[in-house]
Amino acid sequence: MSRNIAASEQWKDALQDNYGTPGILLTKGKGTFVWDADGKKYLDFLGGIATNILGHAHPEIASAVSEQITRLGHVSNLYMHPQAIELAQKLQDLVGEPSARTFFCNSGAEANEAAIKLSRLTGRKRIVSTEGSFHGRTVGSLSITGQASKRAAFYPLLSKVKFAPYGDLKSLRKLVNRKTAMVIVEAIQGENGVVVPPDGYLAGVREICDATGALFVIDAVQTGMGRTGEWFGYEHEGVKPDVITLAKGLGGGLPLGAMISLGSKVRTFKPGEHGSTFGGNPIACAAANAAIDFIVENDVLEHVQWAGKYIKESLKTIPGVESIRGRGLLLGVVLKSSQAVELSKICMHKGLLVNAPNKNVIRLAPPLNVTKKQLKTFIEVFAECIKELPHA
Numbered sequence: 001m002s003r004n005i006a007a008s009e010q011w012k013d014a015l016q017d018n019y020g021t022p023g024i025l026l027t028k029g030k031g032t033f034v035w036d037a038d039g040k041k042y043l044d045f046l047g048g049i050a051t052n053i054l055g056h057a058h059p060e061i062a063s064a065v066s067e068q069i070t071r072l073g074h075v076s077n078l079y080m081h082p083q084a085i086e087l088a089q090k091l092q093d094l095v096g097e098p099s100a101r102t103f104f105c106n107s108g109a110e111a112n113e114a115a116i117k118l119s120r121l122t123g124r125k126r127i128v129s130t131e132g133s134f135h136g137r138t139v140g141s142l143s144i145t146g147q148a149s150k151r152a153a154f155y156p157l158l159s160k161v162k163f164a165p166y167g168d169l170k171s172l173r174k175l176v177n178r179k180t181a182m183v184i185v186e187a188i189q190g191e192n193g194v195v196v197p198p199d200g201y202l203a204g205v206r207e208i209c210d211a212t213g214a215l216f217v218i219d220a221v222q223t224g225m226g227r228t229g230e231w232f233g234y235e236h237e238g239v240k241p242d243v244i245t246l247a248k249g250l251g252g253g254l255p256l257g258a259m260i261s262l263g264s265k266v267r268t269f270k271p272g273e274h275g276s277t278f279g280g281n282p283i284a285c286a287a288a289n290a291a292i293d294f295i296v297e298n299d300v301l302e303h304v305q306w307a308g309k310y311i312k313e314s315l316k317t318i319p320g321v322e323s324i325r326g327r328g329l330l331l332g333v334v335l336k337s338s339q340a341v342e343l344s345k346i347c348m349h350k351g352l353l354v355n356a357p358n359k360n361v362i363r364l365a366p367p368l369n370v371t372k373k374q375l376k377t378f379i380e381v382f383a384e385c386i387k388e389l390p391h392a
């Protein structure tokens, strides 16, 4: 019997069913490839959902982590350790603001929780988010997530949260006022199907926040760490937010999140106001430092911009593809038909991992250091898979 099938049975008997039961048991990864328990090889163009920014088992991340765990694995936040300082300094440089101050946590939801708590310290209580957004699954982050289906079973959530249509500044302006503590937006809505707002949107949000005194929070959990060909996904608009939240790619595949505040408008946390036992753990920080060093030293952001254009150019002529949206290596392939879920299954069968965030979009989030050869393989296999769709 297939070990994948045997594992599915064991999974069902021991784990909660919140993810459904995944079809394959992965046991090995190297670069842009993973292998399942039956030995089948896959080209991984989802990258742990935009998380494995340098692929699997990257030698520099692996050695940084191994070295760190043999030296000092965990200290709590009662003590300093060099890796957290180094990483916070690196983030400060990348944000380009000496005023940037980082709080470390372990996930995107926690980073957004920290942002919510920080915004409460303004004395204001109201939050404005966007329709279709995704900010996490904890009660606070779910409260600011603009997807009714994810929220429905869990009321009451935080009150005083309103949602404006994404990309629509006019509606946003109507909802944000002097009682608004924060406005939170993604630079690209990843979970909603890689939805890109119109040019000028982030600059417009900045203006609305400046006019009302609301904090401008950018959830860069998915778009951050070079994913879009920029460090945090907002730079092309020439704006800076008051708060940036990060996770996914930050730890180079290890669990790590961050909430960074910057500028003079935000007051930072004071002793006792927030915390996290594992937040800023030395091993996760060592991995993040190694990943950032590699990206900087190898001009990976330029490669991401090039690779994103290469995929867009190559896919646009493929029958069945309506358009390709996104930036850098966070791309949504919009299909002419609503068969994205079927297509993602065909791809898996043919040894290609992608996912369908909704019924007509395939999301691509390969490692940032994906090679040209792997891009070519991807285009070939993906085109073959589309041909197999019943109503392409």
Ligand SMILES: *Cc1c(COP(=O)(O)O)cnc(C)c1O
Binding pocket: 106, 107, 108, 109, 110, 134, 135, 136, 137, 186, 190, 191, 219, 220, 221, 222, 223, 247, 248
């Ligand atoms: C994935 C994601 C989150 C939640 O991150 P977790 O680590 O799963 O809690 C929040 N915001 C955005 C934009 C995300 O893509």
